[in-house]
Amino acid sequence: MAQLTLVQALNEALRHELREDPRTLVFGEDVGRLGGVFRVTDGLQEEFGERRVFDTPLAESAIVGSAIGLALAGWRPVCEIQFDGFSYPALDQVITNLAKYRGRTRGRAALPVTIRIPSGGGIGGPEHHGESPETYYAHTAGLKVVAPSGPAEGYQLLRAAIRDPDPVIFLEPKSRYWTKEEVDAAAAGRLGQARIVREGTHATLIAWGAMTARCLQAAEAAAEDGVELEVVDCRSLVPLDVDTLSASVRKTGRAVVVHEAPLTAGFGAEISARLMETIFRDLKAPVLRVTGYDIPYPAAAVEAAYLPDLDRILTAVQKVLDY
Amino acid sequence: MPSLRPDQLKELYRLMAFTRRVDQEAVALQRQGELTAFPPLTGQEAAQVGSAYALQRQDFAFPSYREMGVAIVRGVDLVEYLRAYRGDWNGGLYDLYAHNFGPIASSVGSHALHAVGWAMGAALDGGGKAAIVYFGEGATSEGDVHEAMNFAGIFRAPVVFFVQNNQWAISVPVARQTAAPIHRKAEAYGFPGLRIDGNDVLAVHAATAEALERARAGGGPTLIEALTYRLGAHSTADDPTRYRQAAEVEPWRAQDPLLRLAAQIDDEDFTRQVVEEVEERVRDLRTRLLSAPRAEPEEMFEFVYAEPPATLAAQREELRQWHS
Numbered sequence: 001m002a003q004l005t006l007v008q009a010l011n012e013a014l015r016h017e018l019r020e021d022p023r024t025l026v027f028g029e030d031v032g033r034l035g036g037v038f039r040v041t042d043g044l045q046e047e048f049g050e051r052r053v054f055d056t057p058l059a060e061s062a063i064v065g066s067a068i069g070l071a072l073a074g075w076r077p078v079c080e081i082q083f084d085g086f087s088y089p090a091l092d093q094v095i096t097n098l099a100k101y102r103g104r105t106r107g108r109a110a111l112p113v114t115i116r117i118p119s120g121g122g123i124g125g126p127e128h129h130g131e132s133p134e135t136y137y138a139h140t141a142g143l144k145v146v147a148p149s150g151p152a153e154g155y156q157l158l159r160a161a162i163r164d165p166d167p168v169i170f171l172e173p174k175s176r177y178w179t180k181e182e183v184d185a186a187a188a189g190r191l192g193q194a195r196i197v198r199e200g201t202h203a204t205l206i207a208w209g210a211m212t213a214r215c216l217q218a219a220e221a222a223a224e225d226g227v228e229l230e231v232v233d234c235r236s237l238v239p240l241d242v243d244t245l246s247a248s249v250r251k252t253g254r255a256v257v258v259h260e261a262p263l264t265a266g267f268g269a270e271i272s273a274r275l276m277e278t279i280f281r282d283l284k285a286p287v288l289r290v291t292g293y294d295i296p297y298p299a300a301a302v303e304a305a306y307l308p309d310l311d312r313i314l315t316a317v318q319k320v321l322d323y
Numbered sequence: 324m325p326s327l328r329p330d331q332l333k334e335l336y337r338l339m340a341f342t343r344r345v346d347q348e349a350v351a352l353q354r355q356g357e358l359t360a361f362p363p364l365t366g367q368e369a370a371q372v373g374s375a376y377a378l379q380r381q382d383f384a385f386p387s388y389r390e391m392g393v394a395i396v397r398g399v400d401l402v403e404y405l406r407a408y409r410g411d412w413n414g415g416l417y418d419l420y421a422h423n424f425g426p427i428a429s430s431v432g433s434h435a436l437h438a439v440g441w442a443m444g445a446a447l448d449g450g451g452k453a454a455i456v457y458f459g460e461g462a463t464s465e466g467d468v469h470e471a472m473n474f475a476g477i478f479r480a481p482v483v484f485f486v487q488n489n490q491w492a493i494s495v496p497v498a499r500q501t502a503a504p505i506h507r508k509a510e511a512y513g514f515p516g517l518r519i520d521g522n523d524v525l526a527v528h529a530a531t532a533e534a535l536e537r538a539r540a541g542g543g544p545t546l547i548e549a550l551t552y553r554l555g556a557h558s559t560a561d562d563p564t565r566y567r568q569a570a571e572v573e574p575w576r577a578q579d580p581l582l583r584l585a586a587q588i589d590d591e592d593f594t595r596q597v598v599e600e601v602e603e604r605v606r607d608l609r610t611r612l613l614s615a616p617r618a619e620p621e622e623m624f625e626f627v628y629a630e631p632p633a634t635l636a637a638q639r640e641e642l643r644q645w646h647s
Contacts, residue, residue, distance in 0.1 A: 025447075051447060057477055062436055062470035069440020069454075072383075072425075075447065093467070096430045097437065104414030104426040107626040141635075142627050165629040192632065239632035 004183045006176050009151035010040045013158040018048050026053045028080030038177055060090040068097055071111040078162055084119040085128025098167045099142030113167045120210050120260050122175035124300040131297050132261035137169040138237045145237040147171040149212035151181040156189025173210035194241035200230035203254035203320055208234040211258045218313040237267055246278045253284035254320040258308050263291040285323030288316045335524055336584050337597055339368040342392040344601045353559040359410040362389045366554035369580030370487045372396055373527030377535055385425040385438040385456040397424040402611045411618040432458055432465030439471045442480035453481040453538035461492025464500045476512035481538035484546045489553035494566035509546035521549030522580040
């Protein structure tokens with residue numbers, strides 16, 4: 001057990017997997033000598049050499065496309081796309097090839113590729129540095145989509161993602177990079193399981209990534225008024241642990257889904273629909289969503305007004321309680 | 324490069340003649356409603372067969388959607404190949420690793436990056452292997468092809484970019500794809516590029532063998548531009564009379580790669596015998612193709628993930644009940 005930031009925890013997870021499996025590779029822009037713009041790959045090239053940890057040219061489609069080829073040759077690539085908003089040049093390789101290759105080869109070519117993408121807003125970044133692209137990936141069959149909420153989750157889920165036989169899009173919440181937490185370096189993670197991070201009885205807050213911590217803050221605030229909120233961290237959007245979500249909302253009867261991405265066709269819509277399909281009779285109020293607005297991610301000076309905050313979350317909670 | 328022996332020339336002729344005949348048969352099968360669509364390669368047999376003939380077992384070929392000649396040289400079962408065009412399975416049903424021949428790639432140019440990645444991986448494993456990736460002059464306009472060549476140059480990946488410049492990307496001529504000769508693009512990426520007569524199977528073989536050997540030995544990538552001509556339509560859904568004149572096509576018929584190789588072999592008994600052999604093989608292929616089992620709806624749920632997530636398993640079950 002150690003106190004680690006999310007950056008350090010992810011670095012440890014990469015180090016662990018590079019040590020355990022000599023076929024694991026880490027590459028992307030600035031991940032070598034610099035150790036990544038967020039230092040997630042700090043020291044890895046020194047320890048594992050330039051063959052296994054290397055810088056690529058500035059070309060996202062080629063990072064993913066070459067990862068596909070490396071996987072076909074029996075390697076286990078972990079590549080980094082530097083920021084969410086720059087993952088789109090690689091989207092064609094992800095959708096057209098990475099997600100479909102197992103199928104196109106009738107299961108003969110698995111692509112155990114992990115694509116790490118620092119995601120989400122809240123750090124005062126410039127344009128294209130604050131987006132939440134999870135829906136694009138979740139809508140693409142053949143991919144797994146993982147979004148850790150903090151250091152302990154980040155460590156376990158990244159190790160599980162790298163070991164997974166399918167391609168995994170691993171969305172790292174930038175605004176949580178410097179949060180410290182106890183990390184158990186022996187604990188192995190599993191994909192596809194949500195986690196109850198706070199138990200409660202009146203309503204359930206459902207989130208992933210950075211919004212999990214925001215929901216916990218909201219739950220603490222609500223508790224001061226005698227409202228006990230349960231908080232569920234999805235951890236993985238694909239596969240989605242509908243059972244855990246449904247069980248929680250069946251218990252509380254009310255749910256609010258919180259995410260940074262825009263409302264329309266956001267992943268909250270999927271969760272809301274799943275809850276309605278599975279536990280409609282147990283719902284005491286409509287499932288509400290607190291999300292980013294339907295606008296391009298805004299400039300840094302106003303991003304705080306865009307991101308779901310305690311007021312908006314608690315207002316939604318009040319609505320489902322009053323319904 | 325050692326020149327090819329007479330028996331190898333005859334083997335090349337057999338492969339090219341078989342490719343031509345299967346190509347014609349596939350078009351006929353589409354007209355009869357047995358294939359959903361097919362992109363014919365007639366006219367490009369020397370480029371495909373000659374280059375693939377230079378491959379060794381450990382090398383890996385990444386085809387686009389028009390490389391049936393390469394598939395034939397690699398030993399891919401054509402029933403498993405053509406069932407992709409019969410609409411039974413996207414990408415083909417063959418085992419890519421059994422033949423080191425990738426799935427049929429219809430997204431133009433995107434597979435160039437896979438060849439480069441595979442080649443980078445082969446180099447990490449100690450070398451001695453090379454990748455070859457096939458695409459047309461139209462694909463050179465795609466960003467992925469640029470990125471692939473740039474990566475290949477920087478990582479000195481053992482890969483051969485084999486461009487069949489067949490003059491037309493559906494209806495758009497090569498002059499609308501690039502303002503510069505394709506083979507010269509290699510210079511910008513720091514590796515050799517050459518232009519060859521793509522209808523001369525010996526030239527194709529010699530150039531490809533040399534490029535592959537250099538790649539296997541750690542000498543990095545090569546771009547080969549094989550000048551050839553698509554004598555048929557882009558696909559069975561295409562009508563080339565809408566965009567090119569018969570007068571343009573005729574001179575290329577005189578450059579038919581099969582006629583040219585036959586003239587070199589100069590053995591009428593042999594070529595006549597090949598025609599008979601090929602007819603019999605195509606009859607057998609047709610029978611096996613048409614009697615192969617058709618895809619079942621439930622199969623579409625296979626191979627999406629190693630283990631289907633619960634939602635997918637539920638959807639498969641729902642479909643199974645609809646069909647039972």
